[in-house]
Amino acid sequence: MKYWTAAAAALALAACSQPAEQPTPPPADVTIDAPSGEYAIDPHHTTVNVRALHFGLSHYQLRFNRVSGTLNFNAEEPAQSTVAITIDTTSLDTPYSGDRDFDEELQNSEWLDSAGFATATFTSTSVEQTGPNTGRVTGDLTIRGVTQPATFDVTYNSSWAQHPMGFPTAGIGFSATGTISRSAYGLNVLQPRAGDPNSGVSDQVELVIEAEFNRPNPQGELPAPSQPAEPVN
Numbered sequence: 001m002k003y004w005t006a007a008a009a010a011l012a013l014a015a016c017s018q019p020a021e022q023p024t025p026p027p028a029d030v031t032i033d034a035p036s037g038e039y040a041i042d043p044h045h046t047t048v049n050v051r052a053l054h055f056g057l058s059h060y061q062l063r064f065n066r067v068s069g070t071l072n073f074n075a076e077e078p079a080q081s082t083v084a085i086t087i088d089t090t091s092l093d094t095p096y097s098g099d100r101d102f103d104e105e106l107q108n109s110e111w112l113d114s115a116g117f118a119t120a121t122f123t124s125t126s127v128e129q130t131g132p133n134t135g136r137v138t139g140d141l142t143i144r145g146v147t148q149p150a151t152f153d154v155t156y157n158s159s160w161a162q163h164p165m166g167f168p169t170a171g172i173g174f175s176a177t178g179t180i181s182r183s184a185y186g187l188n189v190l191q192p193r194a195g196d197p198n199s200g201v202s203d204q205v206e207l208v209i210e211a212e213f214n215r216p217n218p219q220g221e222l223p224a225p226s227q228p229a230e231p232v233n
Helices: 001-018
Strands: 037-041 047-054 060-066 067-074 082-088 118-127 134-143 145-160 169-179 201-218
Touching: 037 169, 067 201
Parallel strands: none
Antiparallel strands: 037 067, 037 201, 047 060, 047 201, 067 082, 082 118, 118 134, 134 145, 145 169, 169 201
């Protein structure tokens, strides 16, 4: 009995000697400065990267350089927003520097079949807000003429009602990631053998998207031209 009493006392003293665990502060409010309305993708500041495990050695990356689309943004109820994206599959860009045109090879009929399907599209069907600045966007992804459901985890980065440099545009930006099965779209070349994931290019492909959208802001004004300084008498 004395042993258990002493042990309990020791535990109590140890607990008292430790600083009390601080409660986790509530998440900070997220500010949305961009007004509701239809936004267009800024093609110069939007990237769509694709990652696949290459024979178990590395996650090989490629990108598409021409992306367009619209965002119908609801600032009051972000989950009511919709997005539609179009990717030009002929804009495929790889880091391959060998003796053949690997970009064109991946556009042939065994892969993307860009001659028959020059675009891939995504159209949202639902948006779920999962946190103060995060959400989950589900929609229809069409590649090679095959449409399958796809889901992306999205992070809202920031927005502004008027461009920081004074241009009369509103802007909003997001980061998104999603994973698809390429075989679901008929992309079966170099699939790994059963039980040996390092024997080919992974069926699971990750899409990594950085997107900026903007729209004219009728309330915005271009910065006034600078005036020459008044002569000092």
